[in-house]
Amino acid sequence: MVEGRPAIREQMDLLLKGCVDVVRPEDLETRLLAAQREKRPLTVKVGFDPSAPDLHLGHAVVIRKMRHFQQLGHRVVFLIGDFTGMIGDPTGKKATRPQLTREQVAANAETYKRQIFKLLDPRATVIDFNARWLGALTSEEWIRLTARVTLAQMLERDDFAKRLAAGEAISLHELLYPVAQAYDSVALKADVELGGTDQLFNLLVGRDLMGKLGLPPQIVMTLPLLEGLDGVEKMSKSLGNYVAVEDAPEEMFGKLMSVSDALMWRYWTLCTDLAPAQVEALKKAVANGERHPMDVKFELARTITADFHDASAAAAAEAHFRTVHQKREVPDEVAEVVLPASPEPLPVVKVLVMAALAPSNAEARRLLQQGGVKLAGETVRDPFATLDARAGSAHLAQVGKRRFARIRFS
RNA sequence: GCGGGUGUGGCCGAGCGGUCAAUGGCAGCAGACUGUAAAUCUGCCGGGCAAUGCCCUACGGUGGUUCAAAUCCAUCCGCCCGCACCA
Structure with missing residues (x-):
């Protein structure tokens, strides 16, 4: 046939x-x-x-x-x-x-x-x-x-x-x-x-x-039953050590980058179509210092992400990973959140909750106190800080290492 | 049917009638560190409040005892385990 x-x-x-x-x-x-x-x-x-x-x-x-x-x-x-x-x-x-x-x-x-x-x-x-x-x-x-x-x-x-x-x-x-x-x-x-x-x-x-x-x-x-991201238990949703087939490219890429160096070979073998001999060759290259494990892992993440999405999505995910996780910079594309304007400045705590960057005021307050919130690149620690909320004003907010939002009032 | 046990925060699991929003672990979040969202360390981890405190909700449900209950009693519901019954 x-x-x-x-x-x-x-x-x-x-x-x-x-x-x-x-x-x-x-x-x-x-x-x-x-x-x-x-x-x-x-x-x-x-x-x-x-x-x-x-x-x-x-x-x-x-x-x-x-x-x-x-x-x-x-x-x-x-x-x-x-x-x-x-x-x-x-x-x-x-x-x-x-x-x-x-x-x-x-x-x-x-x-x-x-x-x-x-x-x-x-x-x-x-x-x-x-x-x-x-x-x-x-x-x-x-x-x-x-x-x-x-x-x-x-x-x-x-x-x-x-x-x-x-x-x-x-x-x-x-x-x-x-x-x-x-x-x-x-x-x-x-x-x-x-x-x-x-x-x-x-x-x-x-x-x-x-x-x-x-x-x-x-x-x-x-x-074989594939080991999860922790490298110990088998991959399963309930253990939270999984990469879902439907994970967004960035998430998939990032999760794969978090795989340990040792476990990466398992993924190369079971999650890509690379021939066993080639996997061995890669392994050898890393072992004798020809290749950096991180580079090989990037390649792995790229390969798998491209398999479930496509090459350009994988490339974008990689770029995102490099800026956000490696360089700790703000990604090119930041989701915009539009909030109703207010003539008076609003407490940062409230704004974080409204923008869904924190689930509750108490949590938002904690984030501030722990230094987990940046506005326009500056760490804000004061739980009573306020923010210009007049129509047209916009603020780049970062919570933790990897959650960003451009907050605009209108 | 009889007897016993058990029901706690996302999960597991402690909890002398007051000092319990409740020990501890996991998960989660933040910070530090790092090639990494790994590992490790530190902190946080119900909610509301211009707040070193006050209030609300929470320990299966409902009533009750008490100045006071996750903790005692009654009852109901769920789960588990023995035993019995089985034309």
């Missing part, structure tokens, strides 16, 4: 890059060759939670792998687990999640689209919902399905085994989760399923079930 497809060796290199588990690589190669011969795309399935539409760089690791498949002419299925979401992947905590309404699921799907199409090609992406087939199964079908999976199999999963050993409760419906996910692969006739390393078990159940039902078993590929 795609002409001029790279040699199989190169295809494999691209697809295997960054993967942790691949079951099995030789099957992948065989399948790729078969697809090529039969001029059909492979179906690559990846499941996503229906309730968490805020994607971050960690999710992007998998999405990027989906893109690799697309680049080779294959078809990816972005599967929203609206049915399995009722169960909730029993990875420990809250087992059952509130069921989303049809409208919520649809709305979340739209949010997903907006985000994933920053990386994926919409023409080669199918968005599907597993309630479509799982919701249609009769109880009889469920019984036939679950008959294919044994308890011993389920107990191979670490958290089930641990919980059982610890005498903790395991609800029966939790056992259904891997089975349901496995059935997704059957329903989609998936050739490949991708997921995080934490998904390995579920993906393998899918592979197994397909085999039992007489389908060619899917190839399973897992990708």
